[in-house]
Amino acid sequence: MDFLQLPSELLHLWHTHRTEILLSAGLLFAIVRLAVHWRTRRSREALTPPVLSPVHEKSLPPLEQQLVETDPYTDLSVPRPPRPKAGPKRVTGNKKAKAISTIKEPAIDTIQPVIFYYTLGGTTKTYAEQLASALPSPSQQILIPECLDLAQIDYDDYFISPPKPPNANTAFLSNFLAHLRETHHDFRIDTAPLAGLAGYAVFGFGDKRQWNTEGEGYCKDAVDVDKWMARLTGGKRGFPLGQGDTSGRGNVEMRVREWTEGLTGIMAALARGEGLGEGVKGSGEAVESADEKEDEEDSGTLELEDGRAAAIKSKRKPNRRSRTDDLEDLKAPIPVDFTTSRPGSTTVPPPPKAMVPVNSPTYTSLTKQGYTIVGSHSGVKICRWTKSALRGRGSCYKYSFYGIASHLCMEATPSLSCSNKCVFCWRHGTNPVGTTWRWTVDPPDLVFAGMKEGHYKKIKMMRGVPGVRAERFAEAMQIRHCALSLVGEPIFYPHINELLAMLHKEHISSFLVCNAQHPDQLATLGPVTQLYVSIDASNKDSLRRIDRPLHRDFWERFIRCMDIIRAKRFTHRTVFRLTLVKGFNIDEEAEGYADLVARALPAFVEVKGVTYCGTSTAAGAGLSMGNVPFYEEVQAFVLSLEAALQRRGLDYGIAAEHAHSCCILLADRERFYKPSRGDEDGGRKWHTLIDYAAFFRCLKSGNAFGPEDYVGAPTPEWALWGRGGFDPRDERVDRKGKPRVVEVVQ
Numbered sequence: 001m002d003f004l005q006l007p008s009e010l011l012h013l014w015h016t017h018r019t020e021i022l023l024s025a026g027l028l029f030a031i032v033r034l035a036v037h038w039r040t041r042r043s044r045e046a047l048t049p050p051v052l053s054p055v056h057e058k059s060l061p062p063l064e065q066q067l068v069e070t071d072p073y074t075d076l077s078v079p080r081p082p083r084p085k086a087g088p089k090r091v092t093g094n095k096k097a098k099a100i101s102t103i104k105e106p107a108i109d110t111i112q113p114v115i116f117y118y119t120l121g122g123t124t125k126t127y128a129e130q131l132a133s134a135l136p137s138p139s140q141q142i143l144i145p146e147c148l149d150l151a152q153i154d155y156d157d158y159f160i161s162p163p164k165p166p167n168a169n170t171a172f173l174s175n176f177l178a179h180l181r182e183t184h185h186d187f188r189i190d191t192a193p194l195a196g197l198a199g200y201a202v203f204g205f206g207d208k209r210q211w212n213t214e215g216e217g218y219c220k221d222a223v224d225v226d227k228w229m230a231r232l233t234g235g236k237r238g239f240p241l242g243q244g245d246t247s248g249r250g251n252v253e254m255r256v257r258e259w260t261e262g263l264t265g266i267m268a269a270l271a272r273g274e275g276l277g278e279g280v281k282g283s284g285e286a287v288e289s290a291d292e293k294e295d296e297e298d299s300g301t302l303e304l305e306d307g308r309a310a311a312i313k314s315k316r317k318p319n320r321r322s323r324t325d326d327l328e329d330l331k332a333p334i335p336v337d338f339t340t341s342r343p344g345s346t347t348v349p350p351p352p353k354a355m356v357p358v359n360s361p362t363y364t365s366l367t368k369q370g371y372t373i374v375g376s377h378s379g380v381k382i383c384r385w386t387k388s389a390l391r392g393r394g395s396c397y398k399y400s401f402y403g404i405a406s407h408l409c410m411e412a413t414p415s416l417s418c419s420n421k422c423v424f425c426w427r428h429g430t431n432p433v434g435t436t437w438r439w440t441v442d443p444p445d446l447v448f449a450g451m452k453e454g455h456y457k458k459i460k461m462m463r464g465v466p467g468v469r470a471e472r473f474a475e476a477m478q479i480r481h482c483a484l485s486l487v488g489e490p491i492f493y494p495h496i497n498e499l500l501a502m503l504h505k506e507h508i509s510s511f512l513v514c515n516a517q518h519p520d521q522l523a524t525l526g527p528v529t530q531l532y533v534s535i536d537a538s539n540k541d542s543l544r545r546i547d548r549p550l551h552r553d554f555w556e557r558f559i560r561c562m563d564i565i566r567a568k569r570f571t572h573r574t575v576f577r578l579t580l581v582k583g584f585n586i587d588e589e590a591e592g593y594a595d596l597v598a599r600a601l602p603a604f605v606e607v608k609g610v611t612y613c614g615t616s617t618a619a620g621a622g623l624s625m626g627n628v629p630f631y632e633e634v635q636a637f638v639l640s641l642e643a644a645l646q647r648r649g650l651d652y653g654i655a656a657e658h659a660h661s662c663c664i665l666l667a668d669r670e671r672f673y674k675p676s677r678g679d680e681d682g683g684r685k686w687h688t689l690i691d692y693a694a695f696f697r698c699l700k701s702g703n704a705f706g707p708e709d710y711v712g713a714p715t716p717e718w719a720l721w722g723r724g725g726f727d728p729r730d731e732r733v734d735r736k737g738k739p740r741v742v743e744v745v746q
């Protein structure tokens, strides 16, 4: 063969045989290759024909027919419409978003699973063989799995690329990785030459005694193989990377089982013709997307170039109102009190209607923002921290303060409607408002079931996202915490107590946030794991300016709520949540906040810098980036609040911080700074974590109980005031997904 023709020959060969290269995956560990036979049965040749087998150029469809958009929801079995005849160029419709991959997936007829492994000591081989026998029993669609030792095969037969591996054992793996990398970068070969595969998944075995965290190299090669396979397949990650610790300290058998079950599920879905399912494809991009732009309860902070942290919400384009905007929204800014009807009024209230009707602009808008609307008035959405935790990149501040693992947390609300129009709320123009419940009411079991369904569906969509770990993914399929906040006012929902009881019955903890505008509902609220009340200002004028409440008697309602919180302090774990907005509610208000604390005596006071939402409503309220406090300013405020409390004889101390979220926690020292249970001589420590199991035990007992009965382990060292609050076991990344050094806030 003319050497100069080699590149074009290789390219030619690739285009001829790409369709026969079926499933792949695996390494060190195991990559599952699912071979694909075309529905047309035109080319039922050998899986990996010899490199120099005859080329039938015309048997390939034209290249453009292989190109489709990478819409995970695209039904790939639907044929493309015929190309229109050539004519004058006409530009119609919207510009399409850039697709991740442009290679058409074939309709799957049969699946040939192939397990590749690489082993030094034999462990991986044993697991690979176990996996082969655990996969679905062979059928017409799923064939007997092949188990291949990467040291024995020719890469070119499976992972197209020129270099051959040497025989040396230890160098083998890095050669394999180099092979994958070179294939990806080889200009003669498509950047995603394995895109014809049905999918792949990788499992790595590591040893945590020596390589404790991923940062230190735990399962490093598997992480790399997973990344390269994502690129070579154009994002065909079938299941998140699995990892097993063979040191004897981790439950490796369980990890393998979870991963195998996940893989089996995907293969079954492929066999049913559902492809890799709904979700975001593993992009395998060099810069992985850590840039979650959507809004969520605790949107993160941006680190500024000078090292300072500020709670900044990425700027979003203001929502343009359509002419058909929901009437609720148009009414919203006008403070109308529906609760105090004039005596003798003859107005007949209109019949109840759905709060968020399916065909309303509000529904469309919320859905576009990523909310799943449940029934007619509830919503669920996975927050960015849940996504971040699934990828081992850190949980929200509630993990540092109270032990909430974000990947186990569901963020939901049973009432999308609220009675305030807070200036910093990023849902303006989308959520309905009102002062009384005047909508149809969905039963709590429907609300609960819908929330769970919506949440799990969204979690499943994370399956192919780069960096998601199989272990966390499997754990996330069991909700453990529920943050009832999101948008709206949860205690507005007439069956809130029943809903809470349903959560607790399934051992899902509840954090409920209310806006201190519904004293009657607050007074009758049943058990909640942690009860928050938003304290957005320390005096009437400031509250009016910030929260823009719809109730005329908003201040009286607020004060009544303070007294109820005080009365509940021995039955509920109460928390004041302060959101600091520079120029609105910080300056000289520490004394006012201290008075409110003295009145309500909450167990905890969380102080958080506002996140800027950049909406027109916020701008209209005079809010700009200048209103976002720097972390140093939040720190200074907390110190002055602590001093103001001390002056009132209140023993609150600064317990913990999460600098990344611009959030600091004060706690009642008398109740939560004490020796650990069973270690009375160990000295006093902050105990802000929650013992969730104890909470459910208390509930089950049927006896009266209080916050002291479910105090958890001491607050972790890294979360204490002055330590920053980022779990060192998680990898910290910047917005481009690059590793970042954790800085300590002094």
Ligand SMILES: Cc1cc2nc3c(=O)[nH]c(=O)nc-3n(C[C@H](O)[C@H](O)[C@H](O)COP(=O)(O)O)c2cc1C
Pocket (backbone or CB within 6 Å): 118, 119, 120, 121, 122, 123, 124, 125, 170, 205, 206, 207, 208, 211, 217, 218, 219, 220, 221, 246
């Ligand atoms: C030469 C060598 C290098 C290793 N490097 C890593 C590593 O970088 N990260 C890790 O988590 N484990 C590492 N390990 C531990 C292995 O991944 C672990 O012991 C695994 O169970 C070995 O599987 P095997 O018996 O199939 O070879 C290494 C082991 C050997 C022998």
Ligand code: SF4
Pocket (backbone or CB within 6 Å): 297, 298, 383, 384, 385, 386, 396, 397, 398, 404, 405, 406, 407, 409, 410, 411, 483
């Ligand atoms: S508590 Fe849950 S919903 Fe709230 S930020 Fe944390 S993970 Fe997200």
